[in-house]
Amino acid sequence: xxxxxxxxxxxxxxxxxxxxxxxxxxxxxxxxxxxxxxxxxxxxxxxxxxxxxxxxxxxxxxxxxxxxxxxxxxxxxxxxxxxxxxxxxxxxxxxxxxxxxxxxxxxxxxxxxxxxxxxxxxxxxxxxxxxxxxxxxxxxxxxxxxxxxxxxxxxxxxxxxxxxxxxxxxxxxxxxxxxxxxxxxxxxxxxxxxxxxxxxxxxxxxxxxxxxxxxxxxxxxxxxxxxxxxxxxxxxxxxxxxxxxxxxxxxxxxxxxxxxxxxxxxxxxxxxxxxxxxxxxxxxxxxxxxxxxxxxxxxxxxxxxxxxxxxxxxxxxxxxxxxxxxxxxxxxxxxxxxxxxxxxxxxxxxxxxxxxxxxxxxxxxxxxxxxxxxxxxxxxxxxxxxxxxxxxxxxxxxxxxxxxxxxxxxxxxxxxxxxxxxxxxxxxxxxxxxxxxxxxxxxxxxxxxxxxxxxxxxxxxxxxxxxxxxxxxxxxxxxxxxxxxxxxxxxxxxxxxxxxxxxxxxxxxxxxxxxxxxxxxxxxxxxxxxxxxxxxxxxxxxxxxxxxxxxxxxxxxxxxxxxxxxxxxxxxxxxxxxxxxxxxxxxxxxxxxxxxxxxxxxxxxxxxxxxxxxxxxxxxxxxxxxxxxxxxxxxxxxxxxxxxxxxxxxxxxxxxxxxxxxxxxxxxxxxxxxxxxxxxxxxxxxxxxxxxxxxxxxxxxxxxxxxxxxxxxxxxxxxxxxxxxxxxxxxxxxxxxxxxxxxxxx
Amino acid sequence: xxxxxxxxxxxxxxxxxxxxxxxxxxxxxxxxxxxxxxxxxxxxxxxxxxxxxxxxxxxxxxxxxxxxxxxxxxxxxxxxxxxxxxxxxxxxxxxxxxxxxxxxxxxxxxxxxxxxxxxxxxxxxxxxxxxxxxxxxxxxxxxxxxxxxxxxx
Numbered sequence: 001x002x003x004x005x006x007x008x009x010x011x012x013x014x015x016x017x018x019x020x021x022x023x024x025x026x027x028x029x030x031x032x033x034x035x036x037x038x039x040x041x042x043x044x045x046x047x048x049x050x051x052x053x054x055x056x057x058x059x060x061x062x063x064x065x066x067x068x069x070x071x072x073x074x075x076x077x078x079x080x081x082x083x084x085x086x087x088x089x090x091x092x093x094x095x096x097x098x099x100x101x102x103x104x105x106x107x108x109x110x111x112x113x114x115x116x117x118x119x120x121x122x123x124x125x126x127x128x129x130x131x132x133x134x135x136x137x138x139x140x141x142x143x144x145x146x147x148x149x150x151x152x153x154x155x156x157x158x159x160x161x162x163x164x165x166x167x168x169x170x171x172x173x174x175x176x177x178x179x180x181x182x183x184x185x186x187x188x189x190x191x192x193x194x195x196x197x198x199x200x201x202x203x204x205x206x207x208x209x210x211x212x213x214x215x216x217x218x219x220x221x222x223x224x225x226x227x228x229x230x231x232x233x234x235x236x237x238x239x240x241x242x243x244x245x246x247x248x249x250x251x252x253x254x255x256x257x258x259x260x261x262x263x264x265x266x267x268x269x270x271x272x273x274x275x276x277x278x279x280x281x282x283x284x285x286x287x288x289x290x291x292x293x294x295x296x297x298x299x300x301x302x303x304x305x306x307x308x309x310x311x312x313x314x315x316x317x318x319x320x321x322x323x324x325x326x327x328x329x330x331x332x333x334x335x336x337x338x339x340x341x342x343x344x345x346x347x348x349x350x351x352x353x354x355x356x357x358x359x360x361x362x363x364x365x366x367x368x369x370x371x372x373x374x375x376x377x378x379x380x381x382x383x384x385x386x387x388x389x390x391x392x393x394x395x396x397x398x399x400x401x402x403x404x405x406x407x408x409x410x411x412x413x414x415x416x417x418x419x420x421x422x423x424x425x426x427x428x429x430x431x432x433x434x435x436x437x438x439x440x441x442x443x444x445x446x447x448x449x450x451x452x453x454x455x456x457x458x459x460x461x462x463x464x465x466x467x468x469x470x471x472x473x474x475x476x477x478x479x480x481x482x483x484x485x486x487x488x489x490x491x492x493x494x495x496x497x498x499x500x501x502x503x504x505x506x507x508x509x510x511x512x513x514x515x516x517x518x519x520x521x522x523x524x525x526x527x528x529x530x531x532x533x534x535x536x537x538x539x540x541x542x543x544x545x546x547x548x549x550x551x552x553x554x555x556x557x558x559x560x561x562x563x564x565x566x567x568x569x570x571x572x573x574x575x576x577x578x579x580x581x582x583x584x585x586x587x588x589x590x591x592x593x594x595x596x597x598x599x600x601x602x603x604x605x606x607x608x609x610x611x612x613x614x615x616x617x618x619x620x621x622x623x624x625x626x627x628x629x630x631x632x633x634x635x636x637x638x639x640x641x642x643x644x645x646x647x648x649x650x651x652x653x654x655x656x657x658x659x660x661x662x663x664x665x666x667x668x669x670x671x672x673x674x675x676x677x678x679x680x681x682x683x684x685x686x687x688x689x690x691x692x693x694x695x696x697x698x699x700x701x702x703x704x705x706x707x708x709x710x711x712x713x714x715x716x717x718x719x720x721x722x723x724x725x726x727x728x729x730x731x732x733x734x735x736x737x738x739x740x741x742x743x744x745x746x
Numbered sequence: 747x748x749x750x751x752x753x754x755x756x757x758x759x760x761x762x763x764x765x766x767x768x769x770x771x772x773x774x775x776x777x778x779x780x781x782x783x784x785x786x787x788x789x790x791x792x793x794x795x796x797x798x799x800x801x802x803x804x805x806x807x808x809x810x811x812x813x814x815x816x817x818x819x820x821x822x823x824x825x826x827x828x829x830x831x832x833x834x835x836x837x838x839x840x841x842x843x844x845x846x847x848x849x850x851x852x853x854x855x856x857x858x859x860x861x862x863x864x865x866x867x868x869x870x871x872x873x874x875x876x877x878x879x880x881x882x883x884x885x886x887x888x889x890x891x892x893x894x895x896x897x898x899x
Contacts, residue, residue: 008876065784082842083841083842083843083878085841215838216840218840218843219835219838219839220826221843222840222846223835223839223846224820224822224823225777225778225779225780225819226779226820229781229844231782240773283761283769283774284771284772284773285773286762289762356877357842357844357877358781358789358844358845358876358878359783359844360840405841406844408781408843408844408845409841409844410842411877437782439785440783440786533794590877637838641841641883644882646879648876648881648882649878649881651879669784669788670788670789671785671786671788675877677873677881678869678872678876678881678885679870679872681879681881681882681885683882730754736869737866740869740870741866
């Protein structure tokens with residue numbers, strides 16, 4: 001279990017329950033309301049409350065399964081499909097347990113409703129790599145419940161014992177008589193039966209859909225243009241809106257001259273926002289053309305001196321001076337450092353990063369005085385619901401939050417409700433359904449960035465090179481507060497953000513004594529969750545530092561890690577396998593080097609080896625070998641693609657950063673905020689080594705070790721230690737993974 | 747009124763001539779498979795074909811379209827039968843999928859010019875951005891579609 005998961009878990013500590021309720025169910029943004037269902041036990045969400053309404057002729061067995069008389073089985077997908085393949089894996093678990101004919105199953109996107117909350121959090125969202133972890137048991141139970149109801153209905157029709165019946169490919173079968181009946185034929189009777197509170201799961205060994213590669217259900221629509229993303233949503237009578245906000249982060253709209261665009265083609269409304277304006281028109285391009293002509297005056301706000309160098313200086317001051325919260329204090333670190341024969345200290349810096357989902361923020365809203373309905377590419381249905389409620393002053397039953405079937409990437413950005421509320425306010429002002437589409441510049445400049453961090457690690461080594469103590473200081477803004485506003489009280493009381501500490505609270509390595517200090521950095525830069533959350537920067541610092549310790553101890557980085565992992569067989573096994581698979585012991589050519597890193601993140605372990613070729617400023621990433629233990633693999637192809645795409649995503653953390661100047665974000669598009677290209681993508685070698693331990697997450701695991709493994713590889717190739725990312729801060733850049741011919745490459 | 751062929755059919759639109767072709771195919775013609783990503787021809791999510799050549803339609807004014815044949819992802823095939831589409835499914839290429847229409851259109855133009863593209867040709871042709879990082883599978887799928895041995899396991 002990840003440190004964050006443990007902190008937030010209901011059963012981990014005495015105060016766990018109150019903390020969970022506190023985190024996920026108390027005041028949102030000062031609203032002061034309680035979620036009624038916060039105390040419901042997990043798995044027992046078979047209430048139908050707020051579930052998808054059945055269509056005429058459909059029989060709902062649970063909020064998750066509906067069946068028509070002609071045997072069409074519909075399974076509801078609660079989790080947002082943001083590319084990770086969850087819309088295949090979760091329904092397949094249910095369908096396998098039910099005994100449905102997978103090829104004939106229909107899937108339906110869930111709206112916001114209590115029935116579709118994450119059962120461990122009692123909160124509807126998709127994030128923290130926990131969809132499979134949190135929903136696996138529930139999907140099994142929902143499949144089993146529906147199977148039991150159908151089987152009972154068939155058995156009673158036949159006058160036989162349900163125990164003598166089983167399900168297969170959408171039919172109930174009676175073993176003794178050979179009778180069979182389709183789900184659809186008994187659905188009406190089954191739907192009248194009570195939903196079993198504790199349905200019996202299928203015996204182990206009965207074939208189901210878990211552990212096999214299932215072709216992703218979303219892919220055919222994604223290769224012919226029919227997949228419906230948020231930007232493709234259509235509502236009758238809908239208008240389109242283009243947005244421009246203040247150039248500075250804290251700027252506000254001072255005035256605008258609506259008259260200037262009033263007569264332009266298609267223009268229907270001009271709406272003032274707190275920090276900008278929207279032009280609403282018949283088509284998006286009409287709105288864009290008018291917006292360009294709309295004179296806007298902004299009050300630039302209080303933080304005009306914000307720049308990358310000023311922020312960095314503040315981070316460095318905080319790293320020296322604190323003040324500190326101390327979430328980990330195990331043993332006498334001063335004494336440990338005191339008895340060392342060698343002391344190693346290093347500071348590491350990670351940059352601000354933008355999510356830059358390929359689909360820019362957009363939302364379609366239809367708001368009247370007493371009703372709000374939105375259709376959004378969202379990961380954060382519940383937060384959107386409460387944000388809308390607060391912004392519009394409506395009651396629960398006046399708000400409907402729908403998710404578009406697909407979202408063009410998420411990476412945490414779509415947990416935030418800002419773009420949803422903006423669409424609702426504009427629709428309300430325009431008096432029409434409106435789809436807002438942010439341009440790329442708005443998308444990048446109005447992001448909630450992966451926070452920059454500054455980290456200092458200090459360790460002592462004894463005469464054998466073994467660590468005597470570890471001291472860690474982390475300076476980071478909050479990650480969790482914008483997506484779980486109720487954590488504000490925790491932040492005030494404890495002084496640290498648990499997400500920003502991920503990967504530092506608990507270490508895979510054995511240090512005799514250890515202390516971790518945290519400084520909650522205050523900044524006008526909006527920060528929140530982004531794929532890898534705290535694990536990213538913390539693993540960059542820790543795994544770079546362990547490399548430095550190995551160097552100081554005169555040891556090979558792989559062998560040195562083996563020493564520190566002597567008490568962690570799970571991590572050691574992966575480390576060994578990654579070393580073998582990557583050919584760690586084989587010598588590399590001049591100018592080349594391999595770097596290794598290992599992590600326990602999002603409930604999974606990962607060991608990674610990166611091989612690079614360095615030539616002047618150019619770093620060619622040749623090969624990334626990843627070995628992953630996520631407990632068990634639910635779908636080998638989907639799991640592999642999550643890890644491999646995660647590796648490429650991790651390379652983006654090494655390529656670009658968000659910079660600030662005069663209170664504004666410098667980059668506005670992909671010309672300044674550059675993402676990796678295909679040509680820069682390395683050969684990927686990926687292997688799963690499932691241990692059978694508790695199911696772990698894989699959505700965010702792949703990128704976690706990439707930054708330190710790359711930095712360690714560059715050290716091995718060049719002798720130069722990178723203590724900050726991205727590469728360009730160090731005068732380096734990514735090169736083609738495969739050298740183009742005729743350009744003088746070795 | 748502007749007139750040009752889209753996916754084999756003659757279409758007429760009444761829009762400002764500066765309107766990017768991207769927004770015309772999406773809004774006036776209802777072909778929403780072509781995606782908006784950056785607006786500056788950097789990401790390639792809006793790639794479609796103009797007379798068979800890949801064009802980033804966010805930066806291509808509709809006034810330049812008459813006299814040319816436009817093909818969007820919806821016109822690549824009407825039954826997911828293009829070899830690249832089949833390879834994309836076989837290799838399970840997409841993640842979020844948002845960039846994939848443009849990725850496929852770029853690849854389709856590449857394989858028309860180079861029926862068996864080399865790695866280097868793929869590197870230089872496939873400059874579309876994929877935030878999810880599906881690049882290695884894009885390469886594999888292009889090779890599969892063009893009958894070249896798989897580079898990776």
